Amino acid sequence: MARNESADNSGAEETEELRSGRRKAARYVVPVAVIGVTAATIGLVPALADSGDPSLPKITAQQLIEKIAKSDVEQLSGTVKISTDLGLPNLGGLESSLASGVAPSGDGSSADPTSKLTELVSGTHTLRVAADGPDRQKLSLIxxxxxxxxxxxxxxxxxxxxxxNEVYHGTAAQDGAEHGNEAPATPKDFADEALKSVDDTTSVTVDGTMRVAGRDAYKLLVKPKQSGTTVGAISIAVDAKTGMPLKFTLTPASGGAAVLDAGFTQVSFAKPAASTFDFTPPKGAKVTEEDKSAEAPEPRSGHDLAQGTQGAEGYEVLGKGWNSIATFDTGQKGGLPSGSAGGDLGDFLGSLGDQVSGKFGKGTVFSTRLVNALITDDGTVYVGAVTKDALVKAADSGQ
Amino acid sequence: MSQVDAGAGEAAAAAPTAGPGAGRAPSPLWTFGFLRSELVTTFRRWRTLALLGVLAAVPVLVGIAVRIETRDGSSAGGGGGGEGPAFIAQITNNGLFLVFTALAATLPFFLPMAIGVVAGDAVAGEANAGTLRYLLVAPAGRTRLLLTKYATTMAFCLVATLVVAVSALAVGALLFPLGDLTTISGTRISFAEGLARALLIALVVAASLIGVAALGLFVSTLTNSGIAAMATTVGLLITVQILDQIPQLHALQPYFFSHYWLSFADLMRDPVYWDDLVKNLGLQALYAVVFGSAAWARFTTKDITA
Known part of the structure; x- marks a missing residue:
């Protein structure tokens, strides 16, 4: 009897413990539920926001291009996100230390636009742009x-x-074209560059609609008809109301992530505050005046290279359209400085490229996801947004 | 230790005097009395005062260092390299920038470490000193005690940040000129607006510490050793800061409590860039809710043996 009782008791205790254990566990449901709800929100909200492309009246590619050309947006402010993935080796800190080591010896100011905007060539950056007519623009790299x-x-x-806390001061050309001289940064800059190339080697179509920065936009798809280029497609989102390009995406023919993706994340066509464009150097800031003898900076985008850098001295352009290859002679026999001549640097550079040979002789190909370059052993350089084979073919026919 | 004992005794003693209607729902006045005695206990500790003293000393050191370095007219921050904490290059032109530099210098480590010490001590310290059960004898309820502890920790976040900011402003005004200032976007704002932005920045920095405070409080409920709780919190802080630097973890990094800390600098842009600020505040709120409720789940079900 006594044994039975104690057995009953322990059974009751066990249930009691189990119950309190359950109650304990139940309280932990709260933090777990919060995490679950948060995860679901993070996962679902972009999906919900994405759904449903806006329905806009049909438009032909020709009309859309005209719309871009006619676009006369003079006043805007917004935030642009620009990501570049050229597939260059990630040098990380080395790259920036090289940059900081080079910049002061060259122009003496970290505020020099040519050195600063080169940073846009790799990684993801946030820019703010503001414009009020042709005379007042502002571009900020966050x-x-x-x-x-x-x-x-x-x-x-x-x-x-x-x-x-350094300031760079220069003077603009009368027509306010200074902005155009800088590296392209806004989707409009890129779109203008891309549409220059529209000719018989290119197919241009309207590929539905999308929403960019909360605005309805048409999607213009530009595709090279030729084979041999590394450019897969260019897609430009054009604001349906103003004809202003809002997003520019360049995908390589090899697939994968976009090489270049620049788009507004927020945009307003209202007049920016006048104080935005006022600037007086802060007290104590080091001011560097523009070096008048310096040449205007060359355009730096991959597409410019693809189009052949017309006007630049010493360049010759082979082929046409998307398969243009720029070629120039370094005049340096022996190609890359290698072995005893170039020492470690030559070996290092050589190890980054692939050795190729053809009728032209031997050379080294340096490839990125968009632009490939062939440096032959007799010192000729071939550069273009084309495949390796196309470069070799160009070098062969150049002989 | 005697400080802790006395403080806890005071808190326990405050309960009966302020709460005559103990059996029924306690009046709001009673809650404030509890919070007040808890605040007094925390801020009277020598440990707390020493932490605040160290925090106040940081702007003094930075200010004097910049002053000495720029005596010959050169600019701070190694002459254009942009090294050192944010805003350091502008201090010589405007003393108000010392506030931002001091906050940028203390936010990664000094401030959260101080919070970690106070938050880690909140519950575990009482358990360690054997005063936790006396606190619970008062008809406060565990949830209320935990809320009071968390409110005290957050008050310490605010006070610690303001100590840094005020000390920096005083040193900046003494050593450097004040006046209109240039935002990092290159536009100019008046000194009054700069001061308002400095206050806003101090509040945002204090809010950035909410996540660490909640984490510390949760850790504090897990153990009966105050030292273990403090060490764990500070250890977690350092670990997260290191992980935040590893590029391979970029997918996880937006969820680290320290990831958006430096976004307070976005308040110095013109117009203010809100994206990261909003993300930071949202993340801190998330940490507060998750670890606050975890601390609640743990503390309300745990056996109090000390």
Whole structure:
């Protein structure tokens, strides 16, 4: 009897413990539920926001291109996100230390736009743009706890690097074309470059609609008809109301992530505050004046290389359309400095490229996801947004 | 230890005097009395005062260092390399920038470490000193005690940040000129607006610490050793900061509590860039809810033996 009782008791205790254990566990449901709800929100909200492309009246590719050309947006402000993935080796800190080591010896100012905007060539960056007519523009590169601003106001062009508190001052050409001289950064800059190439080697179609930065847009798809180029397709989202390109995406023929993706994440066509374009160098800031003897910076985008850098001295363009290959002679026999001549640097550069040979002799091909370059052993360089084989073919026919 | 004992005794003693209607729902006044005594206990500790003293010393050191370095007219931050904490290059032109530099310098480590010490000590410290059960004898309820502890920790976040900011402003005003300032976007704002932005930045920095405070409180409910809780919290802080630097973990990094800390600098852009600020505040709120409720789940079900 006594044994039975104690057995009953322990059974009751066990149930009690089990119950309290369950109650304990039940309380932990709260933090777990919060995490679950958050994860679901993060997962679902973009999917819900994405759904449903806007329905817009049908439009032909020709009309859309005209719309872009006629677009006369003079006042805007917005945020642009630009990602470039050229497939260059990731040099990380080395790259920036090289840049900082080179910049002061060259121009003496970290606020120099040519050195600063080169940073856009790799990685993801956030830019802010503001424009009010042809005379007043501002482009700011947002960095961690710092910002690089390029301000064009009337005849003045100011570059301000808040991290080092350095100022660069230059003067703009009368027509306010200074902005165009800089590396292209906004989707419109890229779109203008891309549409220059529209000819019989290109197919242009309207590929539905999409929403960019909360605005309805048409999607213009530009595709090379030729084979041999590394450019897969270019897609441009054009604002349905203003004809302003809002997003530019360049995908390589090899597939994978976009080589270049620049798009507004937020845009407004209202007039920006006048104070946006006012700039007076802060007290104590080091001001560097523009070096008048310096040449205007060359356009730097991959597409410019693809189009052949017309006007640049010493270049010769082979082929046409998308398969254009720029070629020039370095005049340096022996190709890459290698072995005893170039030392370690030559070996290092050589190891980054692939050795190829053909009727032209031997050479080294350096490839990125968009642009390939062939440097032959007799010192000729072939560069283009084309495949390796096309480069070799061009070099062969050049002999 | 005697400080802790006295403080806890005071808190326990405050309960009967302020809460005569103990059996029924306690009046809101009673809650404030509890919170007040908890605040007094925390801020009277020598440990807390020493932490605040260290925090106040950081801007003094930075200010004097910049002053000495730029005596010959050169610019701070190694002459254009942009090294050092954010905004350091602008301090010589405007003392107000010392506030931002000091906050940027203390936010990665000093501030969260101080919060970790206070939050880690909140529950485990009482358990360690054997005063937790006396606190619970008061008809406060565990949830209320935990809320009071969390409110005290958050008050410490705010006070610690303001100590850094005010000390930096005083040093900046003494050593450097004040006046209109240039935002990092290159536009100019008046000194009054700069001051308002500095206050806003201090509030955002204090809010950035909410996540660490909640994490520390949760850790504090897991153990009966105050030292273990503090060490774990500070250890987690360092680990997360290191993980935040590893590029391969970029998919996880937006969920680290320290990831958007430096976004307070976005308040110095013109117009203000809100994206990261909003993300930061949302993330801190998420940490507060997740670890706050985890601390609640743990504390309300745990056996109090000390």
């Amino acid at each position: 960095e961690s706890a710092a910002e690089y601003s390029l301000i064009h106001n009337g005849k003045d062009v100011w570059g301000y690097d808040s991290k080092s």
